[in-house]
Amino acid sequence: MARILIVEDNEMNRDMLSRRLQRKGYEIEMAIDGEEGVRRAREWMPDLILMDLSLPIMDGWTATATLKADEATRGIPVIALTAHAMATDREKALEAGCDDYDTKPVDLTRLLSKMEALLRL
Known part of the structure; x- marks a missing residue:
C-alpha cells in the first residue's frame, strides 16, 4: 500500500488521521513541523x-515550495490540510505547489478520494 507522510503539529489530529489511514492499509510516517x-x-x-x-x-x-523546488521530491503529490477555508487560502496553497487542498476537520471519505486520485497519476 502507499506510503503517506503526515506533516501536522497537532498531536490529536496526527493520531486520529494516522490511525484512520493505517486501518485503510496505508503506511504512515509523521513529522511535527x-x-x-x-x-x-x-x-x-x-x-x-x-x-x-x-x-x-x-x-x-x-x-x-521547498519540496517542489527539489528535483528529488518535486514529484511527490502534496495535499494541503488546513482549517483555513477561504478561497484565497486554497489559491495560496496551490501557488506554493500543493497538488490539492482539503479543510479540517477532515472528512475521511472526501480526503481518501483526493488521495486516491493523486496516487493513481
Whole structure:
C-alpha cells in the first residue's frame, strides 16, 4: 500500500488521521513541523504528503515550495490540510505547489478520494 507522510503539529489530529489511514492499509510516517517534514520526505520518499499549512519552525507553504523546488521530491503529490477555508487560502496553497487542498476537520471519505486520485497519476 502507499506510503503517506503526515506533516501536522497537532498531536490529536496526527493520531486520529494516522490511525484512520493505517486501518485503510496505508503506511504512515509523521513529522511535527515543516522543517522535519521536508527532511522526512527526502529520507523516506513517501508516495503522498498530507501537509498542514500552519506549522511551527517552517510553515506548510514554505515546506511545500521547498519540496517542489527539489528535483528529488518535486514529484511527490502534496495535499494541503488546513482549517483555513477561504478561497484565497486554497489559491495560496496551490501557488506554493500543493497538488490539492482539503479543510479540517477532515472528512475521511472526501480526503481518501483526493488521495486516491493523486496516487493513481
